Amino acid sequence: MDFKLDKSHQLQQQLFRSFAENEVRPLAKEMDENETYDLGLLSKLQKYGFLGIPYAKEYGGCGSDTLAYTLCMEEVSKVDASTGIAISVHTSLCCSCINNFGTEEQKQKYLRPLIDGSKVGCFGLTETNAGSDVQGAQTVAVKDGNDWILNGSKIFTTNAGFADTCVVFALTDRTVPASKGLTAFIVDLKEMPGITVSDNIERMGIRAASNCIVTYENVRVPADRVLGPMGKGFKIAMGALDCGRIGIAAQAVGIAQGALNEAIKYGKERKQFGKSINSFQNTQFKMAEMQTKIDAARLMTWRAAIAEDNHEVFGPLAAMAKLFASDVANEVTRFAVQAMGGYGYCREYPVERMMRDAKITEIYEGTSEVMKMVISGSMKLK
Amino acid sequence: MKIVVCIKQVPDTAEVKLDPKTGTLIRDGVPSIINHDDRAGLEAALQLRERVGGTVTVVCMGPPQADVALREALAMGADDAYLLSAREFGGSDTYATATIIATALKKIGFDLVITGRQAIDGDTAQVGPQIGEQLRLPQVSYAEELDVDGDYIFVKRQFEDSAHVLKVKMPCLVTALSELCEPRYMSVRGIVDAYEKTVTVWGFDDLKNDLNPEWIGLKGSPTNVFQSFGKKMRDPGTLLKDLTADQAVEAIMEKLIERHII
Ligand SMILES: Cc1cc2nc3c(=O)[nH]c(=O)nc-3n(C[C@H](O)[C@H](O)[C@H](O)COP(=O)(O)OP(=O)(O)OC[C@H]3O[C@@H](n4cnc5c(N)ncnc54)[C@H](O)[C@@H]3O)c2cc1C
Ligand SMILES: Cc1cc2nc3c(=O)[nH]c(=O)nc-3n(C[C@H](O)[C@H](O)[C@H](O)COP(=O)(O)OP(=O)(O)OC[C@H]3O[C@@H](n4cnc5c(N)ncnc54)[C@H](O)[C@@H]3O)c2cc1C
Numbered sequence: 001m002d003f004k005l006d007k008s009h010q011l012q013q014q015l016f017r018s019f020a021e022n023e024v025r026p027l028a029k030e031m032d033e034n035e036t037y038d039l040g041l042l043s044k045l046q047k048y049g050f051l052g053i054p055y056a057k058e059y060g061g062c063g064s065d066t067l068a069y070t071l072c073m074e075e076v077s078k079v080d081a082s083t084g085i086a087i088s089v090h091t092s093l094c095c096s097c098i099n100n101f102g103t104e105e106q107k108q109k110y111l112r113p114l115i116d117g118s119k120v121g122c123f124g125l126t127e128t129n130a131g132s133d134v135q136g137a138q139t140v141a142v143k144d145g146n147d148w149i150l151n152g153s154k155i156f157t158t159n160a161g162f163a164d165t166c167v168v169f170a171l172t173d174r175t176v177p178a179s180k181g182l183t184a185f186i187v188d189l190k191e192m193p194g195i196t197v198s199d200n201i202e203r204m205g206i207r208a209a210s211n212c213i214v215t216y217e218n219v220r221v222p223a224d225r226v227l228g229p230m231g232k233g234f235k236i237a238m239g240a241l242d243c244g245r246i247g248i249a250a251q252a253v254g255i256a257q258g259a260l261n262e263a264i265k266y267g268k269e270r271k272q273f274g275k276s277i278n279s280f281q282n283t284q285f286k287m288a289e290m291q292t293k294i295d296a297a298r299l300m301t302w303r304a305a306i307a308e309d310n311h312e313v314f315g316p317l318a319a320m321a322k323l324f325a326s327d328v329a330n331e332v333t334r335f336a337v338q339a340m341g342g343y344g345y346c347r348e349y350p351v352e353r354m355m356r357d358a359k360i361t362e363i364y365e366g367t368s369e370v371m372k373m374v375i376s377g378s379m380k381l382k
Numbered sequence: 383m384k385i386v387v388c389i390k391q392v393p394d395t396a397e398v399k400l401d402p403k404t405g406t407l408i409r410d411g412v413p414s415i416i417n418h419d420d421r422a423g424l425e426a427a428l429q430l431r432e433r434v435g436g437t438v439t440v441v442c443m444g445p446p447q448a449d450v451a452l453r454e455a456l457a458m459g460a461d462d463a464y465l466l467s468a469r470e471f472g473g474s475d476t477y478a479t480a481t482i483i484a485t486a487l488k489k490i491g492f493d494l495v496i497t498g499r500q501a502i503d504g505d506t507a508q509v510g511p512q513i514g515e516q517l518r519l520p521q522v523s524y525a526e527e528l529d530v531d532g533d534y535i536f537v538k539r540q541f542e543d544s545a546h547v548l549k550v551k552m553p554c555l556v557t558a559l560s561e562l563c564e565p566r567y568m569s570v571r572g573i574v575d576a577y578e579k580t581v582t583v584w585g586f587d588d589l590k591n592d593l594n595p596e597w598i599g600l601k602g603s604p605t606n607v608f609q610s611f612g613k614k615m616r617d618p619g620t621l622l623k624d625l626t627a628d629q630a631v632e633a634i635m636e637k638l639i640e641r642h643i644i
Contacts, residue, residue, distance in 0.1 A: 008577040011453060015568045049570035062571040072570075 003299070005071075012068045016075035019048065020083075028080035031208035032353050035200055037086060038208075039162060042120070045083070050076075051090055052115030054309075055099060059107050060116030066243075066305040070250035074298070077254025078261070079350075081357035082208035084254060085364075088247035089158040090114070093365075094121030096243045097167045097184060101228035101236050110186050114165060122189070124154035124168035124214055125237050130178070132370050134234060137178045139216065141170035141185065148172070148185065148226070150194075150219040156364075160197045161210030163189055167240075168216070169233045182233030186225045187216075194219035205356035244365045245318040246308060249301040252325035252361040256294045259336035259354040260287065266340050266349070283339060290332045297325035316378035323371035326361035333358040383436035383530065383552075385427040386490060387460070388483060388497040388513070389420040391444050391451040395502045400612045407503065416451050419498025421565040423558035426528050427496055428459045428566070434530055437461040439490060443471060443482055449581055456576035457568035464490065468585040473600030476504070480512030481602070485592045486584060487517060494535060495555040499524055510557035521555040522548050526562055 005013065027038050045051055053069040055061025062068075069091060077084035098111045113119040130136035139152025150170055157166065166187050173181035189195055198213040228236050264287060267278035277283050300321040307314035333355035337344035344351045362368045393412040401408050416424075427438045440455040442448050443466040452463035466486050474482065487495060495517075497510035507523075514521035526545070527538035537556055539546045568576075586593070596602055622633050638644045 007450065007453070008573060011450065011457065011568070011573050011576075012570060015457075015570065015573065019567055047569075048567050049572075053570055057571065057574075062569075063574045064570055068570070 005067075008064075009068055009071060012064065013071045013075065015048070016050075016072045019044075019050075020075045020079045024076055024083050025079040028082075028208070028350065029347070029353070031080070031082060033207075033347075035202070035207045037082065037162065037210055041083070042086070042162065045087065046117035046120075049117065050087055051117055051120070052095075053091065055095060055111070055115045059099075060112040062115075066246060066308045067302060070246060070301050070305045073247050073250035074254035074257065074301075077251040078258030080208065081251055081255050081354070081360075082206045084247075084251040085158055085206055085209045085360075086120075088244060088251060089123055090121045090163075092244035092247045093123035093240045094159075094163075094165065094167050097123070097227060097236050097240045098186065100239060101184070101232075102186075105224070106186065106227065110165060119164040120159055120162060121165045121167070122157050122159040122163040123240065124157045124160075124166050126154060126156045127152070128155050132367060134182070134237070135178045137169070137171060137182060139168070139170040140174065141172050141183060141221070143172075144220070146223045148221045148223065150185065150187070150216040150221055153213060153215045155213050156201065156211055157197075157214045158209060158211050158364075160189065160212040160214050161200060163210075165189065166214070167227060168214075169237055170216075172230055172233075176231075179234040180231055182237070183230050184227040184233045184236045185221050186227050187219065187221055189214070192219050192221070204359060205353070206360050207356075241365050242315040242318050243308065245322040245371075246301060246304045246314075248361055248365050249297065249304065249318065249321035249325040252322070252329035252358065253294060253298045253301055255354050255358050255361070256290070256297070256325070256329040256332035259333045259351050259358075260290050260294065262349065262351050262354075263287070263336040263339040263344075266343070270340075270343075277339070286335060286339070290335055293328045294332065297321070297328045300324055316375050319366070319371040319374040322361070322365070323368055323375065326358075326368060329358040329361050330355075383430065383434055383493050384439070384491060385430060385436060385494045385496060386439045386441060386487060386492040387420065387424045387427050387455070388495070388510070389424065389440050389442050389451055389455055390417045390498065390501045390504075390509075391415070391442060391448040392417045392501055392503045402612065404610075406610055414447070414451065416454060417498050417501045418560045419500060419558050419562075422560045422562045423496040423498055423556075424455055424458060424460065425563035425565040426525075426558060427494075429563065430494075430528070430530055436493075439464065439492075441466065441483065441486060441490065443467070443474075443479060443486075446583075452581050453573070453576045454568060456579055456581075457572035458566055459572060462579070463581045465581050465583045466589075467583055470586040470595065470599050473603065474598055475603035475605045476506050476508040476512060477605070478598045478603045480509050480516055481597050482589065482593065483509070484513045484516040485589045487513065488592060489584075489589065493552045494530075495519070495553075497555065497557050499557045499559050507557070510555065514555040517555070519553055519555045520550050521557070522550060523557040525556045525558050528556060528558075528562060 049062045052061040053064045054066050057063040114121045141148040141150050166189050169182045171181045172183040194217045196215040201211050270277045304314050304317035304321045336351040391414050394415045399408050431438050438460045439462050440460045441464045500507035522537040524540045525537045526540045529536045537548050
């Protein structure tokens with residue numbers, strides 16, 4: 001066992017870090033305030049391969065791995081969690097479904113442009129009546145000749161405002177529970193008639209991210225866009241969420257480390273009672289505690305990533321990493337605001353944004369309560 | 383067109399401190415980077431290759447750890463890489479460094495050699511021109527623009543208050559300023575590819591047929607660093623603000639008299 005990144009991963013981390021510092025950091029505050037993602041930045045992410053990290057070169061990907069993807073998620077989320085979620089939903093939720101369940105032809109046609117940097121993807125599972133519990137799903141697909149006709153509405157579809165491709169889940173059999181009746185489809189958000197993407201849903205955090213309601217009204221989907229076996233949509237979605245949770249855990253680690261770094265930098269300069277606030281033992285001990293928790297969260301995230309790379313069972317490991325890291329992100333960002341006093345609370349400094357951003361990591365891709373269901377489910381408690 | 387770029391691995395001076403006792407750089411724990419001018423030169427080479435075709439080779443003399451600088455260059459898009467590394471090369475001054483690099487360049491072959499103008503640690507700006515002299519190549523230093531047309535390159539050379547545009551027949555050597563090009567990032571795939579390639583390592587034995595051992599390393603170096611020391615910071619001056627002209631004259635006079643200057 002070796003906890004040190006190898007040379008290739010170190011160099012990738014160096015790339016992610018310098019890109020985040022030079023390209024993402026200068027835009028983070030403005031994007032948050034405008035509640036809009038900068039599309040110029042998106043195309044730079046595509047250009048340097050940030051949207052195809054763990055996928056095979058033969059399909060146009062970078063040929064790297066999940067561990068490198070977590071390094072990317074951490075580094076970009078250190079400065080801007082919205083950039084993190086754009087990468088994560090595209091990579092883990094959308095692309096992993098096609099990579100793991102697509103036919104050779106589907107991979108060439110739909111995966112390649114997503115991972116070679118020409119297109120952006122999203123993932124439509126959640127509905128107003130189907131959040132933690134997918135059983136409430138109401139979006140349906142009905143066969144018409146060789147095609148499928150999609151009707152329904154998906155809420156909280158991240159990236160939908162600019163994405164090209166969406167993996168969407170619809171009931172193809174309403175006589176059985178959703179876990180057996182859902183099927184996955186690959187749709188073109190921009191090209192297929194009948195699809196409407198709402199304005200950005202107004203949110204507390206990750207406000208630069210695109211997050212919309214997508215409505216499907218008699219959308220005609222050709223049969224070659226059915227992804228995986230009929231009725232296996234639930235399994236495909238859960239598999240994607242297992243991958244996604246590693247990315248969210250890494251995002252949480254990044255938010256936490258980014259906030260702690262800000263607090264450390266500020267506390268060196270800020271003087272009260274005649275000395276820097278970092279020279280108070282209370283501040284030092286809190287910082288030591290926060291760094292310890294961040295490191296633990298990072299190691300759990302890497303463990304889950306390496307398990308996925310080694311094709312081992314990683315679902316419960318990913319759930320543990322996300323449960324722990326998202327809690328740490330919230331604790332550390334709250335501390336960072338506290339450590340910076342009134343200035344921490346002001347928008348001039350990034351930690352108030354990081355505190356708002358941290359909250360979502362406990363909610364999406366399965367809430368913390370759902371993580372506990374996944375973890376306890378793997379513990380043979382009954 | 384075959385372009386060879388010489389890159390030096392240097393300590394990141396943004397994070398470097400001087401040892402107050404010895405006056406030398408404290409290198410421990412300081413991250414290493416590719417010298418800024420050299421990255422600009424590499425970017426220029428990559429852009430030339432994109433326009434007219436050919437290959438870009440990178441060469442670095444340094445310890446085994448300099449491998450990562452070459453991987454970074456490969457990840458930016460260089461085609462192949464050579465590391466010149468041997469105990470015999472240690473302690474070389476600029477002349478000996480240029481001798482070793484020139485010998486390797488002869489063996490590698492080239493149409494155009496690009497070096498940086500100056501390394502941010504050694505700071506002499508001598509190695510590029512010395513390589514040019516040893517290879518008897520026409521050379522243009524301080525390049526801020528670079529273009530190619532057939533067998534000729536066009537270089538805009540920076541001066542303090544003016545610039546020259548020179549037309550030079552290849553093979554030739556150019557030393558690049560950081561202003562020459564904004565270097566690109568590595569790409570993720572580039573890094574993966576870089577670690578699947580081989581960096582050719584040449585030691586003394588690989589070059590010895592063309593290399594006189596008397597001219598390299600510490601004993602082959604005509605110059606020696608005799609002493610190095612940091613400069614003492616001077617006290618900042620006194621700033622007199624918000625005075626009328628008369629008050630200012632009076633204040634200055636007072637100081638001059640106080641110091642027995644007048
Ligand atoms: C910004 C954002 C981006 C998102 N992006 C996407 C996306 O790209 N694609 C997508 O499909 N979805 C997306 N989602 C949806 C997200 O995954 C869901 O919001 C999440 O799964 C929770 O579902 P819900 O909001 O319906 O909450 P609910 O399921 O209604 O849960 C409400 C509360 O009840 C708790 N709870 C529910 N059931 C139980 C139980 N059995 N035991 C204990 N507690 C329980 C939950 O933990 C939670 O605290 C996004 C959401 C947001 C806010
Ligand atoms: C152990 C040791 C002992 C030394 N002893 C002496 C000594 O006794 N006397 C002395 O004068 N100096 C000595 N030096 C310093 C050494 O001479 C210089 O670091 C070296 O010659 C490069 O000169 P420079 O840094 O001024 O580069 P510059 O001339 O400023 O560099 C210009 C360009 O030349 C190219 N270049 C320079 N070095 C390399 C390289 N290694 N690989 C590839 N390209 C390169 C780069 O493109 C660079 O941008 C010693 C260095 C070491 C490590």
